[in-house]
């Protein structure tokens with residue numbers, strides 16, 4: 001797929017059709033075993049309640065479409081602390097399993113980073129489960145591995161897994 005076929009934009013509010021697509025994507029990704037904060041089997045009502053709270057002033061929402069179909073999403077969490085107004089976290093990078101490996105993940109992250117920078121956020125952080133394909137995506141998108149936290153979150157299978165912390169910042173000596 002060419003980059004021009006993927007439309008990526010920030011959504012300042014969620015219409016019902018987009019919300020419904022995001023519910024489906026979240027449910028299928030969680031039920032496929034991804035580590036994105038929920039446990040399988042994910043109740044669609046829980047997913048619906050989650051998306052109903054978004055976007056917010058401190059949680060900016062990126063949505064990717066191809067030909068009008070919602071295929072992926074990412075979030076920018078703007079730190080609210082007085083000493084952290086230069087910082088943001090990129091989170092919930094999700095691509096519909098049917099649309100993965102076509103550059104959508106890379107596109108939504110790039111857009112999320114652009115939103116963060118447009119808000120003056122020069123230090124960016126994210127984390128992802130150790131061993132997941134997402135690690136390759138982040139490493140190849142200029143993110144630096146900072147370290148790992150063992151036993152960080154529980155997988156749907158019940159076992160605890162490590163998370164890998166990544167960051168990007170304006171480094172005068174890259």
Ligand SMILES: CC(C)(COP(=O)(O)OP(=O)(O)OC[C@H]1O[C@@H](n2cnc3c(N)ncnc32)[C@H](O)[C@@H]1OP(=O)(O)O)[C@@H](O)C(=O)NCCC(=O)NCCS
Nearest residue numbers: 034093094095100101102103104105106128133134136137
């Ligand atoms: C991680 C995720 C967002 C990647 O989305 P995607 O649209 O498939 O990613 P892209 O097509 O942009 O891939 C970019 C690069 O990431 C790496 N990558 C992505 N998925 C991969 C996989 N399954 N296996 C190996 N490498 C993979 C590759 O290096 C790829 O580049 P290439 O295709 O040129 O080799 C997607 O797999 C997903 O939604 N996973 C479940 C949710 C999740 O774990 N999100 C991260 C939580 S922080």
